[in-house]
Amino acid sequence: xxxxxxxxILLLTLRVAAIATLLILPIGIFAAWRLSRRAGxxxxxxxxxxxxxxxxxxxxxxxxxxxLLSRSGPLGRLLDRLGIEILFTWKAVVLATAVMxxxxxxxxxxxxxxxxxxxxxxxxRSLGCGxxxxxxxxxxxxxxxxxxxxxxxxxSRALGExxxxxxxxxxxxxxxxxxxxxIFQRTHIGRDDAALRLVAITVVIAFTVVWTSEIVTRRRSxxxxx
Amino acid sequence: MIELEIALPLSRFRLEVAAALPADTVAVxxxxxxxxxxxxxxxxxxxxxxxxxxxxxxxxVMDTKAGLKPPPERRRIGYVPQDACLFPHLNVxxxxxxxxxxxxxxxxxxxxxxxxxxxxxxxxxPATLSGGERQRVALARAxxxxxxxxxxxxxxxxxxxxxxxxxxxYLLRVRGSLGVPFLYVTHNAGEARAVAEAAIVLRAGAVxxxxxxxxxxxxxxxxxxxxxxxxxxxxxxxEASGAGxxxxxLRIGETRLVVxxxxxxxxxxxxxxxxxxxxxxVSTRPLEGISAxxxxxxxxxxxxxxxxxxxxxxxxxxxxWTARLTRTASDVLGLAGGVEVWIAVKTQAFHRLG
Numbered sequence: 001x002x003x004x005x006x007x008x009i010l011l012l013t014l015r016v017a018a019i020a021t022l023l024i025l026p027i028g029i030f031a032a033w034r035l036s037r038r039a040g041x042x043x044x045x046x047x048x049x050x051x052x053x054x055x056x057x058x059x060x061x062x063x064x065x066x067x068l069l070s071r072s073g074p075l076g077r078l079l080d081r082l083g084i085e086i087l088f089t090w091k092a093v094v095l096a097t098a099v100m101x102x103x104x105x106x107x108x109x110x111x112x113x114x115x116x117x118x119x120x121x122x123x124x125r126s127l128g129c130g131x132x133x134x135x136x137x138x139x140x141x142x143x144x145x146x147x148x149x150x151x152x153x154x155x156s157r158a159l160g161e162x163x164x165x166x167x168x169x170x171x172x173x174x175x176x177x178x179x180x181x182x183i184f185q186r187t188h189i190g191r192d193d194a195a196l197r198l199v200a201i202t203v204v205i206a207f208t209v210v211w212t213s214e215i216v217t218r219r220r221s222x223x224x225x226x
Numbered sequence: 227m228i229e230l231e232i233a234l235p236l237s238r239f240r241l242e243v244a245a246a247l248p249a250d251t252v253a254v255x256x257x258x259x260x261x262x263x264x265x266x267x268x269x270x271x272x273x274x275x276x277x278x279x280x281x282x283x284x285x286x287v288m289d290t291k292a293g294l295k296p297p298p299e300r301r302r303i304g305y306v307p308q309d310a311c312l313f314p315h316l317n318v319x320x321x322x323x324x325x326x327x328x329x330x331x332x333x334x335x336x337x338x339x340x341x342x343x344x345x346x347x348x349x350x351x352p353a354t355l356s357g358g359e360r361q362r363v364a365l366a367r368a369x370x371x372x373x374x375x376x377x378x379x380x381x382x383x384x385x386x387x388x389x390x391x392x393x394x395x396y397l398l399r400v401r402g403s404l405g406v407p408f409l410y411v412t413h414n415a416g417e418a419r420a421v422a423e424a425a426i427v428l429r430a431g432a433v434x435x436x437x438x439x440x441x442x443x444x445x446x447x448x449x450x451x452x453x454x455x456x457x458x459x460x461x462x463x464x465e466a467s468g469a470g471x472x473x474x475x476l477r478i479g480e481t482r483l484v485v486x487x488x489x490x491x492x493x494x495x496x497x498x499x500x501x502x503x504x505x506x507x508v509s510t511r512p513l514e515g516i517s518a519x520x521x522x523x524x525x526x527x528x529x530x531x532x533x534x535x536x537x538x539x540x541x542x543x544x545x546x547w548t549a550r551l552t553r554t555a556s557d558v559l560g561l562a563g564g565v566e567v568w569i570a571v572k573t574q575a576f577h578r579l580g
Contacts, residue, residue, distance in 0.1 A: 117311075119307070119309075119311050120311060120313060120314075122272045122298070123305070123307070123311045123313075124313075124324070125271075125272070125297065125298040125299050126270050126271070126272065126298045126299070126301070126303065126304075126305045126325075127299075127324050127325030127367065127368075127371060128299045128302075128325040128371060129299055129325070130297075130299055137324075138313060138315075141315045142314070142315055
């Protein structure tokens with residue numbers, strides 16, 4: 001089988017990372033918003049669970065997902081009956097990267113929501129806004145920097161996901177092989193030069209994304225200081 | 227007619243307000259920490275634990291016993307908090323339009339912008355506004371929602387030492403042209419008299435007085451609100467601005483008061499002035515050969531002793547004045563209700579509010 005080109009590997013990586021990020025965006029923003037408005041033991045528990053993918057070995061998360069999705073697993077059986085195949089397809093890459101990136105989106109977004117003066121939200125209510133309108137017209141516009149920074153972090157994490165991906169998607173060139181997996185494989189077969197080319201590309205992308213994120217969070221426009 | 231019956235547990239005491247006021251404009255007086263802001267927030271629906279009943283002009287806003295406890299967005303109550311609470315991401319125009327009423331919104335917007343004189347500010351952001359400007363924008367934003375009731379939490383006078391920029395003159399205009407009922411929190415008993423038909427005094431969460439603002443004045447002077455002020459608020463027609471080096475002239479009814487020249491003022495417009503009670507001299511003999519330009523005969527209406535102070539209510543030149551003397555001075559002059567007196571007020575004692 002002919003090895004896929006650098007460009008096609010990059011394209012596949014960008015595509016799955018983008019899809020994974022878009023997938024977790026609404027759920028992540030919703031979770032961040034809810035968490036920022038809650039207090040108590042339930043919130044601590046939810047936050048701990050959400051942060052687990054950050055601290056667990058990615059392969060451990062991958063194995064858990066594998067058990068969940070395999071034909072004998074609870075979710076796998078249902079998907080099998082529906083005729084949906086996930087494991088060892090590009091969808092598995094999306095799923096693995098989505099799970100691993102989720103906490104990186106939620107944390108900065110939650111902090112940004114928490115920083116909003118609660119009286120502004122109360123004021124919006126008093127001015128006729130229901131809870132959804134308060135979120136749309138006040139909370140999100142005031143927290144967008146944090147949300148954007150979380151989104152960029154999640155996206156960059158998604159670009160480099162390795163451990164969970166290899167567990168549930170394998171390392172199939174042209175189908176599930178992302179940059180991280182290709183670097184591993186090329187090194188493994190002694191093609192260090194080809195691996196280094198991919199490394200250079202990932203460095204450029206990661207640098208750009210993180211740098212943008214830094215700028216977005218640091219810069220405070222004059223009008224938002226009060 | 228405003229009926230309040232609010233119960234809310236607070237950390238230091240329980241807020242328990244019960245008052246039925248035969249008025250649409252009510253001043254809320256009392257020392258800091260007496261529960262005034264909590265009362266307003268309860269009425270606005272921002273305190274979920276608040277229980278009780280609120281009726282405005284016969285319309286029930288809430289009645290927790292009857293299961294009526296609408297969320298804040300369904301109460302149609304315009305709240306203007308102390309810190310204005312403007313949305314920092316929106317400019318002034320967008321802030322004022324934020325909760326605009328669907329039906330009369332556009333007309334109300336125009337009217338609010340006109341009354342509060344904020345059209346030069348519409349494109350600016352809250353961070354660039356002064357404290358007084360923010361308050362005006364917040365009041366405009368509240369008015370544009372076509373509220374059933376306005377709740378105004380006036381910041382302490384100390385926040386804005388320059389008297390100009392206070393919300394009071396605008397509130398007088400709002401009262402005059404829109405007729406929206408309101409509750410107005412203030413430490414200034416003189417302002418209460420100028421804007422409201424009724425007043426309540428709160429102390430540690432309970433109503434210690436409910437009645438006319440004049441009676442509240444006496445009530446609160448016996449009180450120990452260290453921030454309390456008793457400024458004389460005078461609202462009249464500016465007959466002359468004093469642009470030609472003369473003094474300004476303020477007409478109230480048949481009386482003409484001499485006020486400082488203000489070249490920027492437009493003769494023929496309404497103006498509001500404040501005179502501190504310390505700046506009013508009281509004499510039991512006719513005053514002659516005195517530099518003060520405002521000398522008028524009058525009659526003592528009330529004398530209230532509070533510590534070493536004596537608050538003298540005087541009716542002179544068709545205006546009710548409050549003068550602050552030492553208790554000794556009041557005793558020496560033999561001031562009591564009905565005594566004929568003369569008052570003298572220096573031109574420079576008049577401070578223009580708006």
